[in-house]
Amino acid sequence: MNSLSISQSPILRSLIVDPKSINLHLICVICQELVVDPKECSGCKILFCSICIFKQLEKNQSCQNCCQNIRLNDSHPIVRNLISEIQIKCINEGCSQQMQLSRLDSHLKQCEYEKTNCPHSGCNFKDCLQQMKVHQQICGYITKTCQKCKLIHKMNEEHDCLDIVIKKIKLMEKQIQQQNKIIRKLAKRLDQNEKKKNQQINDLCQHEFEQNQVMVKCDKCHLKNTQSICKKCGVCQCLECQLYEII
Ligand SMILES: [Zn+2]
Ligand SMILES: [Zn+2]
Ligand SMILES: [Zn+2]
Ligand SMILES: [Zn+2]
Ligand SMILES: [Zn+2]
Ligand SMILES: [Zn+2]
Ligand SMILES: [Zn+2]
Incomplete structure (x- = not known):
C-alpha cells in the first residue's frame, strides 16, 4: 500500500499517532472521524467522507451544516496537504517508525519490516x-x-551431467550433418556453374588453332607434335585424330 491509497482508506485512522491532534476542520461532520477521500459542500466548505455523504444523499439532499441544497466539490488541495502532514505509524507490523503520511512511501522503500x-x-x-x-x-x-x-x-x-553431455553431443552431430548437407549443395552448384562456364566458352570459341604446338604425345594416336592448344578456351586438339579435349 502506498500513501495515496492509504489517504483514501479508513486504514489511515488506525495509523494516526495522536488522534487528538487532528485539525478539527478535517473531521467529517457525519461520522465525526478524520475524513477519508474527502468531498466538500460548495456552500459552507465543510468536509465529508465520500462514503458518508453519498450514503446520506440517498435520504436527504441538504447539507447538515448550512442546510442548503448540497453541491459537492472535490476537497481543496490544502485539505490534501493537511492530511499528508498527519503523523502516522508505519503500516508494517513490528516497525516502530513514525513519520508524516507524505514520507511513508520513501520509508517503505527501506523499512526492514516491509515484506x-x-x-x-x-x-x-x-x-x-x-x-x-x-x-x-x-x-x-x-x-x-x-x-x-x-x-x-x-x-x-x-540433473545427470552425463545425460546432458550426451544430449549436447547429439545436438552438435545434428548441426554438423546439416552443415555438411549445405556444403554438398553449394559444391554441387559450384560444379554446375563451372561446367556451364566451360560450355559457354566452348560455344563462343571458334578454335582457329593457328598457334601453340604442344610437345606432348597425343593419348590416342601417340604421335608427337600433332597437338594444338586454343589460346582462348584452352581446348587441345590433335590434328591427326581431331580429338578435342579440355585441359
Ligand atoms: Zn465520515
Ligand atoms: Zn454546507
Ligand atoms: Zn516501517
Ligand atoms: Zn526464493
Ligand atoms: Zn552437470
Ligand atoms: Zn577455343
Ligand atoms: Zn592424336
Missing part, C-alpha cells in the same frame, strides 16, 4: 528484509552453472 517477494522467478517466498536475507542463502530458485557440464539450472533441480 517483499523473493526476486528469483518461480519462488513464492515473501517476507521482511531480515528474513529475505536469510532466505537468499537457501532459496532453491537461485540459478547456478554446473561446473562439470555447464548446464544452467535452479539450485533445487537435480
Whole structure:
C-alpha cells in the first residue's frame, strides 16, 4: 500500500499517532472521524467522507451544516496537504517508525519490516528484509552453472551431467550433418556453374588453332607434335585424330 491509497482508506485512522491532534476542520461532520477521500459542500466548505455523504444523499439532499441544497466539490488541495502532514505509524507490523503520511512511501522503500517477494522467478517466498536475507542463502530458485557440464539450472533441480553431455553431443552431430548437407549443395552448384562456364566458352570459341604446338604425345594416336592448344578456351586438339579435349 502506498500513501495515496492509504489517504483514501479508513486504514489511515488506525495509523494516526495522536488522534487528538487532528485539525478539527478535517473531521467529517457525519461520522465525526478524520475524513477519508474527502468531498466538500460548495456552500459552507465543510468536509465529508465520500462514503458518508453519498450514503446520506440517498435520504436527504441538504447539507447538515448550512442546510442548503448540497453541491459537492472535490476537497481543496490544502485539505490534501493537511492530511499528508498527519503523523502516522508505519503500516508494517513490528516497525516502530513514525513519520508524516507524505514520507511513508520513501520509508517503505527501506523499512526492514516491509515484506517483499523473493526476486528469483518461480519462488513464492515473501517476507521482511531480515528474513529475505536469510532466505537468499537457501532459496532453491537461485540459478547456478554446473561446473562439470555447464548446464544452467535452479539450485533445487537435480540433473545427470552425463545425460546432458550426451544430449549436447547429439545436438552438435545434428548441426554438423546439416552443415555438411549445405556444403554438398553449394559444391554441387559450384560444379554446375563451372561446367556451364566451360560450355559457354566452348560455344563462343571458334578454335582457329593457328598457334601453340604442344610437345606432348597425343593419348590416342601417340604421335608427337600433332597437338594444338586454343589460346582462348584452352581446348587441345590433335590434328591427326581431331580429338578435342579440355585441359
Ligand atoms: Zn465520515
Ligand atoms: Zn454546507
Ligand atoms: Zn516501517
Ligand atoms: Zn526464493
Ligand atoms: Zn552437470
Ligand atoms: Zn577455343
Ligand atoms: Zn592424336
